[in-house]
Amino acid sequence: MTVRTIDDIFRDFVIDGVPASGPFHPYKPDIRDTLKALLEGISAFPDNRVIRLNNGNEGSPNNIVVSASVAIPAAAYQVLYIMNVTQENTGPVTVSGAINRALVTNTNRPIEAGYLQSGMALLCIDTGTELRLLSYGDAEAIQEAAEEAAGRAEAAASSLNLPIIQPGDAGKSLVVNPDEDGYELGSPSSGAGEYESRAKVEETDIPETDNFVRTAGYYSPGDGGGALYIRVSSEPSHAGKVQSDDGAWWELVRSGRVSILCFGAKGDGVTVNTAIQDALNYIKATNGGTLYIPRGVYRTAPLSYTVSNGGLFSGGRLKIEGEGSANSIILGLDGAGNNAATLEVKSSFPDPINSLWFGSEIRGVSFRRNDNTGIGLSIQNFVNVILFDVTCSGNFDGCKMTGVLSSSLYECGFVNNKTGIALLAGALSTPNQVSFFSCKVASNGNIGMYAERPGGIRFYGGSVEGNGVDNPTNSGTGVTIDHSGSSVGTTMACVFDGVYFEINNGDADVLIQQANTTDNIFARFSGCSFQCTGAAGSYVVNRVLIQHTSARAVTVQFDGCTFSELGGFVPNASQRYIRVTGSGTGRRKVTTNDCYFNTAAAAPESGIGSSVEMRGLVNPMMQMGTVGDSYGSSGTFTFDRPFASAPQVFPVATVNDGAGACVVEIYNTTTTGFSFRKKKVSGSTQVLDNFWFSFLAVGIGS
Structure with a gap:
């Protein structure tokens, strides 16, 4: 098929001797052939063309100026462009002239410097904003580099002299053999300086180039005793060390807390x-x-830790952390003796102010014994001690704190010891400002908690129950506050708030002993519950027993407390809720406010709802605290209170004002109050001064 041009087919005159088809009759075969060729071209190029952009080297390396033989279509993605390159680019490239576009890669990124080279031909498409290359990168160079790398790897692998892997080789290291012409399996480790155990380090000749070693365990990998050691020039003075077979010493590196597993x-x-x-x-x-x-359960001989340097910011202080007192258990050896502590932490300074255990604590640990001997935990001469979730059980003394100040115990338990916890006076300080939060003192054979001349004990929530089981007829108690001897010249104070007292045997739930020669004592019980659910032999004396034998005052206050019993316990007049005994000459004051007494027969001192005390040396109005109280020159005093009915008043039989025995006469008892006066035994009325006495009044309150 011969394809002729349109001008040739449709010309109407003769040129160069070649006649046209005729002015009015073009040759139809020529027309058909030409139209067919045109249609075939359109189907091959849907947008009808590939346009050549001619780079005449008129621009710069990064701005290519082009011309085109045809008009550039306005629509995007219509035609392909072929463009020649004449210069190497030094940065992103733009195209200008016949078309103005940024030249980008096929991923729409700027052309990197040096990619365009003179003589390169580019094929791209117009996206409307850029000329985007249809291909990018030197595929031949990439393939050549990959082939070279593969060749080097094959050469290296073929030159290795590797041992054959056998069963049991897992975890072993690959080391250069002595001939230095291949490799062999070394000791089980994951790399240079790493060993499966401490013993493996001891049997290894470690290269001098290694400055540290790491163990995967103390006895075996994964036993929790793995550690990091660094090379040191001489043997360390402590047990955090290991010596390798070549004689080098390695010292344990501390990183946070220190695990006892790292010491075996x-x-x-x-x-x-x-x-x-x-x-x-x-x-x-x-x-x-x-x-x-x-x-775990760790059996051990007695442990000790002594802080020898004092001061608020001194070092040496200790913290102990376990995984909960039910899980981390330190078990003392049986037969160690009652004075041996499973753990003793003390300061070499008797004055806790100069030897602070500042901000330190024991958390989540139990101190136990199986034979009720020794001391579970002993802490001496410290301030700011914190115990959290610490239990002491099976010891003679569960916890003994001596000369401890400003300390707190949270959710601790002192159970099944002879004495649960003992707070003792130190050489320079009594136990002072020690607070208990939600603690349990239970089932201790003799005394639940013993406090010696306490300068401030606070017990919030928790319970004191089942103590004194080994001494149900005499010296057992739930709590004993022993205020004997002499102390530091301040009033001793104890506060119990929301504490549950139950089934304590022996003397009482709480025994308060005032025998101090220099200081007064104050105790307050707020919202506490005193309950007995045991048999008739329980509580052979009282719930709260106050023994007053000194010339110093004792003040005990009960607010909103409940006294009750269940089961086989039968209350009676010899088993009081509250009792005051002793021949002390100091002022006594015991008050009960909004308390509940379940059985009148066991109520405080013959059913006393409240007791009030008077001292002639002090204005009685200040002691009574009510404006209506008054006393006159005739030696009488009127106690003005509203009563539901005329009260019963029980004064002491005799008083002493230094001038001989006297009696206190009560008279004019009515629902509005009563009066009393001091009289000599001979009968003469005396002035109300220089004496004191106490009386108890039943039925206070309207």
Whole structure:
């Protein structure tokens, strides 16, 4: 098929001797052939063309100026462009002239410097905003580089002299053989300086180029005793060390808390551990820190930790953290003696102000014994001690705190000891400002809590129950507050708020002993519950017993407390809710406000609802606290109170004002009050001064 041009087919005159088809009769075969060729071209190029952009090297390396033989279509993605390159680019490229566009890669990114080279041909499409290359990158160069890398890898692999892997080789390291012409399997480790156990370090000749070693465990990988050690020039003075076979010494690196497992402790309940003491010595030698007790039962001989340097910001202080008192258990050896402590933490300074355990604590640990001997936890001469979730059980003294100030105990338990917790006076301080929060003192054979001359004890919530079971007829108590001897010249105070007292045997739920020669004592019970659910032999004396034998005052206040009993207990006049005994000459004051007494027969001192005390040396109005009270020159005093009915008043039989025995006469008892006067035994009325006496009035309140 011959394709002729349109001008040739449709010309109407002769040119160069070639006639046209005729002015009026074009040759139809020519027309058909030409139209067919045109249609075939359109189907091959839907938008009808590929346009060549001619780069005449008129622009710069980064701005290519082009011309075109045809008009550039306005619509995007209509035609392809072929463009020649004449210069190497130095940055992003633009095209201008016949078309103005940024030249970008096929991922719409700027052309990198150096990609365009002279002589390169580019194929791109107009997106409307850019000329986008249809291909980008030197595929041949990439393939060549990949082939070279593969060749090098094959060459390296073929030159290795590797051992054959056998069963049991897992975890072993690959080291250069002695001939330095291949490799062999070394000791089980994941790399240079890493070993499966401490013993493996001891049997290894470690290269001098290694400055640290790491163990995966103390005895075996994953036992929790793995640690990091650094090379040191001489043997460390503590147990945080290991010596390799070449004689080098390696010292344990501290990172946060120190685990007893890093010293070889075993929590199997059988092994007698020396590792805990080693760990304590290490912490002390490295200026204090936190000791970690993982879950387990750790048998041990008595442990000790002494802070020898004092001051608020001094080092050496200790923290102990376990995984909960039910999980992390330190078990003292049986037969160690009643004075041996499973853990003793003390200061070498008797004055706690100069030897602070500032901000330190024991958390989530139990101190136990199986034979009710020894001391579970002993803390001496410290301030700001915090115990949280600490339990002491099976000891002679569960916890003994001596000369401890400004300290707090949270959710602690003192159970099944002879004495649950003892707060003792130190050389320079009595127990002062010690607070209990939601603690349990229970089932201790003799005394639940013993406080010696306390300068401030606070017990919030929790319970005191089932104590005194070994001494049900005499000296057992739930709480004993022993205020004997002499102390530091301040009023001793104890507060119990919302505490549950139940089934304590012996003397009482609470025994308060005022025998101090210098200081007064104050105790307050607010919202407490005193309950007995035991048999008739329980509570052989009283719920609260106040023994007053000194010339100093005792003041006890009950607000909103409940006294009740269940089960086989039968209350009677010899088993009082509240009783005051003793021949002390100091002022006594016991008051009950809004309290509930379940049985009148056991109510305080013959059913007393309230007791009031008077001292002639002080204005009675100040003691009574009511404006209506008055006294006259005739030696009488009127106690003005509203009563539901005329009260019964029980004064002491005799008083003493230094001038001989006297009696107190009560008269004019009515629903509005009563009067009393002091009289000599001979009968003469005396002035109300220089004497004191107490009386109890039944039925106060309207």
